[in-house]
Amino acid sequence: MSPNPTPNSTWHIDPEVLTGYVTGTLGRAPAASVEAHLMTCPSCRAAIAHLAVPDRLARNLAAITARVDQPRLNPMERLLERIGVSEHLIRVLAVTPSERGTWLTGVAVALLIVGAADLFSSSERTVFMFLVAAPLLPLAGVTAAITFRHDPLRELVVAVPTPGFKLFLMRSLAVLTPTIAVAAGASLLVPRQGWEPVLWLLPSFGLVASTLALSSWFPIRAVAWMLGGMWVLAATITVRGAPSANLIEGYAAFRPAGQLTLLVVSLLAGTVAVLRRDSFDLVDVGRTS
Amino acid sequence: MGDQRSDEILLVAIGEHDQGALNVLYHRHAAWLTARLTHRCGDADLVDQALQDTFVAVWRKPAGYRGSGVVAAWLWGIAVRRLIDQLRRRPTIAYLAAAETIVVSAEDEVLAGLHAGELGGALDRLSPELLSVVQATVLDGLSTREAARLLRIPTGTVKSRSARARAQMREALA
Numbered sequence: 401m402s403p404n405p406t407p408n409s410t411w412h413i414d415p416e417v418l419t420g421y422v423t424g425t426l427g428r429a430p431a432a433s434v435e436a437h438l439m440t441c442p443s444c445r446a447a448i449a450h451l452a453v454p455d456r457l458a459r460n461l462a463a464i465t466a467r468v469d470q471p472r473l474n475p476m477e478r479l480l481e482r483i484g485v486s487e488h489l490i491r492v493l494a495v496t497p498s499e500r501g502t503w504l505t506g507v508a509v510a511l512l513i514v515g516a517a518d519l520f521s522s523s524e525r526t527v528f529m530f531l532v533a534a535p536l537l538p539l540a541g542v543t544a545a546i547t548f549r550h551d552p553l554r555e556l557v558v559a560v561p562t563p564g565f566k567l568f569l570m571r572s573l574a575v576l577t578p579t580i581a582v583a584a585g586a587s588l589l590v591p592r593q594g595w596e597p598v599l600w601l602l603p604s605f606g607l608v609a610s611t612l613a614l615s616s617w618f619p620i621r622a623v624a625w626m627l628g629g630m631w632v633l634a635a636t637i638t639v640r641g642a643p644s645a646n647l648i649e650g651y652a653a654f655r656p657a658g659q660l661t662l663l664v665v666s667l668l669a670g671t672v673a674v675l676r677r678d679s680f681d682l683v684d685v686g687r688t689s
Numbered sequence: 690m691g692d693q694r695s696d697e698i699l700l701v702a703i704g705e706h707d708q709g710a711l712n713v714l715y716h717r718h719a720a721w722l723t724a725r726l727t728h729r730c731g732d733a734d735l736v737d738q739a740l741q742d743t744f745v746a747v748w749r750k751p752a753g754y755r756g757s758g759v760v761a762a763w764l765w766g767i768a769v770r771r772l773i774d775q776l777r778r779r780p781t782i783a784y785l786a787a788a789e790t791i792v793v794s795a796e797d798e799v800l801a802g803l804h805a806g807e808l809g810g811a812l813d814r815l816s817p818e819l820l821s822v823v824q825a826t827v828l829d830g831l832s833t834r835e836a837a838r839l840l841r842i843p844t845g846t847v848k849s850r851s852a853r854a855r856a857q858m859r860e861a862l863a
Contacts, residue, residue: 421724429812431728435828440759442717445717448721452723456733457716459737463737463741464745468708
């Protein structure tokens with residue numbers, strides 16, 4: 401090798417060595433020196449192009465062209481990309497399950513109605529109903545987002561090598577964030593003092609985390625229906641016959657001890673979900689929906 | 690490939706959404722990038738994915754090239770990091786796997802030995818752990834942190850291994 405190869409120097413890599421480099425039979429040190437020279441020598445780079453497999457190059461170019469032709473990412477997706485979310489995951493998140501838009505509107509409307517009704521009545525019963533109903537919305541949202549049965553991207557999602565669990569989390573997060581924001585906005589409308597308007601938060605986390613954890617064993621829709629049903633049933637049963645001025649206090653889940661329990665349940669369920677992360681199989685999830 | 694535009698000019702054209710310029714840049718650089726990536730990872734699918742990611746990234750942000758150094762080196766910087774991204778997603782495939790998986794015939798071995806002088810011998814005597822650190826930091830130009838993430842070892846270990854590798858090579862070359 402010439403002592404000081406300069407750009408466009410007249411020294412070039414021996415064709416035999418170049419072939420050895422491409423086929424991977426060259427030793428490490430000569431490979432390293434080939435690489436150093438390639439950086440500065442267009443004609444040796446061109447020589448490698450003649451050794452490459454044309455089919456493979458064409459296939460990759462076609463794939464690049466297809467991706468380049470895709471619509472550009474919207475600002476939200478670009479933000480995700482900037483914080484290191486991989487591109488195919490962004491596509492997975494970005495494609496809204498057809499249900500999602502519908503239910504998000506539903507969530508907003510339902511909460512606004514409850515909130516508005518409450519502005520006028522501000523009865524204990526309405527607030528109680530709001531607190532019981534609110535945790536069901538993130539639950540429904542997460543379940544819909546994960547099962548995405550009408551998702552046009554489902555085939556692709558099933559084909560990509562993303563671990564199912566990561567996809568679970570990303571989709572859950574993508575749904576939870578707006579839902580919690582909407583519900584939190586609605587709870588601002590609840591004319592109550594202290595912590596009462598946000599008592600639904602921990603039940604939400606408890607329900608969602610338990611559903612995710614259990615869905616590593618059972619179909620997520622069944623789990624969501626069961627847990628959501630139990631939540632409402634428990635609320636209905638405990639407050640039946642209770643004085644209507646004392647409904648919130650009457651449901652154990654809204655008392656400090658109940659809230660603490662829900663926090664513990666959320667953390668435990670979260671841990672279980674993480675420990676069982678390998679059991680989340682997206683293909684099966686798709687089939688059960 | 691009759692296009693005589695320089696790589697730098699091509700990047701400017703790509704900035705103006707000239708897909709033809711991207712094609713020219715691809716034909717100039719894809720082959721050697723593929724070869725060099727293959728030296729880092731034996732899995733052809735992963736290499737293809739990293740290569741595609743590289744040119745898509747160039748298309749999106751040609752302004753990332755700031756005019757310092759050659760375009761080829763800038764491209765390699767993108768490509769090796771895209772490969773790292775791919776590898777992180779598939780923990781079962783290791784960096785440098787090519788060195789272990791490519792079967793070398795005895796004849797090729799001798800031929801390669803002829804080229805690999807003393808430095809080659811010194812490199813090859815390093816343990817795989819030290820070699821991968823040297824490969825990532827010295828030859829591929831990754832930072833200590835990037836190398837640590839790539840090799841899934843703490844940054845302190847990268848530093849200590851690279852010091853040990855240097856000491857061993859100094860001894861071998863002395």
